[in-house]
Amino acid sequence: MTVTAPSAETGTVSTPTVTAMLRRARFWAALALVLALGVAATLLVGSGSGEGRALGPANAAPGGAKALVEVLGRQGVDVTVTTTLGDTLDRLEAGDGTLLVDDASGFLVGDQWRRLATATSNLVLLSPGSAALDSVAPGVSTAAPVEDGTAAPACTSPALGQASRVDVAGVAYAVDAPGAVRCLPSDDGYGLVELDDGGTKVSVLGATGALTNGAIATDDDAAFALALLGGSSELTWYLPSAGDLPEGQGTLATLTPPWVTPSLAVLLLAGVAAMVWRGRRLGALVVERLPVTVKASETTEGRARLYERSGQRRHALDQLRIGTFGRLARTTGLSSTASVDEVVARVAALTSADPRGLRYVLVDADPADDRELVSLSDSLLDLEREVRRAVAPS
Template sequence: MSSAQRTTRRRTRTALAWAGFTAAVVVVALVGGLLAQSATWSERGVLDPESAGPDGARAVVRVLEAEGIEVRVARDRAAAQSALADSDATLVLPDAPGLSDAAVRELADGADDVVLLEPRSRTLRLLLPGAAPAGAFADEEVSPACSFPPARSAGDIVAGELFAPATDGEACYRVDDAYALVTSAQDGRSVTAVDGRTLLANDGVDRAGNAALALALLGARPALVWYVPSPADADGAAPTLGELTPPWVTPAIVLLLLAGAAAALWRGRRFGPLVAETLPVTVRGSETTAGRARLYARSRDTAHTAEQLRSAALARLRRILSLGAHASPAAVADAAATRLSEDPAAVRHLLLADAPATDRELVEFSERLHDLEAAVAAAVRPEGTTR
C-alpha cells in the first residue's frame, strides 16, 4: 500500500471518528432534553388538582367529579377567566404572588364563589378585608362552633393554618383568638379562606370531617374552576440578562469568542500527522569544553572548577600509572610521589586538599596539575610518548 493510500485511509478514519462523536453528542443532547421535558411534565406542585402524590389534591377532584361537579383545571389566568365566564362556578384560588392586585380582584370578580387556599396577607387584604394570617395549630381536631352551613354539616376537622376573622363575615373552628376557616358574603358570592394543605391534600383529606368540608365548599356550584398559577401570568415580565447588562457587554463577549476561535484555529491547525525524524548532530569536543569553561568563568565558582580539574587529572594519572578506574585519590597521589621520588604529603595536598580561592590561584593550580601529569608521564614513559 502506497503512502498516499495510507494517508487517505487515515484521513477517512479520522473523519468517520469525528462524525460518530458528533452524532453521539447530538443523540445524548436529544435524549437529555426529552428526559428533562418529561420530568417537567410529570412534576406537579403542592395541591395540584391532577397530582396523586401525598401533597396533591386529585382525590378531592375525583370525588367531586363522581358527584357530578364539572372540574376544570386552568393552568393560566386567561383559561381561568374563560372558564369562569362560561359557567356558574366556584373558583379555587391558591396564593399567586406573581399577579398584581388588579389581576387578583379581576379573577375573583368573575367567580360566583371563591375558595382561597393558603392565602397570604395581600390576598386576604384584597378579598377578605380585616382577615390576616394568625399562625398554625397543632395537628388536632377542632369543632366548628359557628353557623356557616358547610362547617356545621362537616363537623370537626383537623385544623392547620389559622386566620384572624374578617371585618364583615363569619369565622369557624376557633383556636384561641384565631380560626381555621374565615368566610364573608360579598355581592351575592362567598369568599372563604382555609388551609388547603391540611384540608384538601391527598394524605389528609380523609381525616375527621375534612373531606365533608372540602366537598361542601368546592361542590356548592355546578362547576369548579381550579386555577394553578403560572409564572407566565405575572403582569410584569422579569428583565432579561441583556437588559440588566450595559450595552457594550454583548459585543465584547462576541468579540472575545471570535478571537478565541481564531486563536484556536491558528494554534491548533495541523498539516497532516506528526512525523518523527532523526537528525544526526555532531559537536566537537573542543566546543563542549569551551562552553563549559565559559559557564564556569561566568559563575565564578572557583571551588567547583578546581574540583573538575582535579577529577580529570586523577582520571588521567590512573591511566598513566595503570592503577585502574577505582583507585582512590590517596593511592594515586602516593603512586605518583613514588614515581617522582617526591614528598607524598605535597602530592597529596595538590591532588586531595588544595582549594584555590581566586582566579589567579586557580590558574596556578591548573598549571601545577599539568606539570605533575607531565612529570609522571615522563617518569613512566621516558621516551615521552603519550597514549
C-alpha cells in the same frame, strides 16, 4: 548502561475486552440513568396542570389533591383546571360556579384579584398571600403556620354543618373584619374565614391539609371538602402561571419554572458524587523504595548515547560549554551571572589569547562529526587548565 526489553512475565500488555470496558463505564452509565430519571421527575413536577405540585389537582402523591377531584366528580361536580387568567374569566362567563384559586407562587396582583372576585359569586382561596387578602378579604391577615392537628368547626358555616373534626394543618389567619365567619380555631388563629359582601362570598382556606390525598379519607375531611367546593355543579380550579404576571413585574424566583431548582439540585449532587468518586479512585499515596540507585556517571553516559543516536553534536557540545563557562567564571573571580563577553574578555586577558579564537571555541564552533566534537571538547579542557595556571599564585 544497557536497556533490555521487558520479559513476557512482567511486561505483558493486553487489549481491554468489551467486558472490562463496560465494567469501567458502569459508574457513568449509572450516573446517566440517575440524571435521566431526575430530569423526568422534575419535568413532571413542573407540569402546568398541577401534576407534582402541592395540592395539585392531578397530583396523586400524599400532598396532592387528585383524590378530591375524583370525589367531586362522583358527586356530579365538573372540575375544570385553568392556568391563565384569560381562560379562567372565559370559563366563568360561560356559567356561574365555584372558583378555586391556588396562587402558591404569588403571580397575581390586586387588580387581577378584584376581577376574579367580581366574576364569580363563590370564591375560594387556598392559603392566599397578602396581595389576595388586601384585595378581596380586607381585615384578614396571615398569623402563623400550623403543622398538624384537628379542630371542631366552632362556627355556623354551612360548609361545616356535617363535620365534627377537620384537619387544620396549613396556615392560620387572624381576623379583624366585622361580619366575618371564623371557623376551625387553633392556638394561632382560624383555618377557615368566610366573608360575604352580598355579591361575592370569599372563603379564605388555610387548613389545606384537609384537602390532600393523605387526609381526605380521615376524620370529616371529605365532608368538609364537599361542602366547601361542591355547592355548584361546576368548579373552576385556577392555577396562576408566569404568563399572568403584568408586564414589567416578576422576580427571578417567580419567572423560573418550578422544575429548574430540583434539576439544578440533581446536577449538583451528581457533580459532587463524581468528584468524590474520581478523588478516591487512586487511593492514598504510597512511598516505594527504589530497587537500585543510578549513579551520576551512568545517567551522563545514557544522555550522551541519546545525543549520539540523534546526531545532536552541537547540543552535546553546548552542554559541555555551559559547564566550562560556570567553572571559568568561578576561577577568574566573576559572578555566576556574568555574560559570555565578560568571561571571554577576562580569559583573554589572563591567557593573552585572541578573543575571537576563544569565542569560537566557547560559543560559535559547530562540530561536523564526532572527531571534531572530541577535538573541541579537548580544547575546552585545555582552556580550563591554562586559566587555572594563569590565576595560580607563582
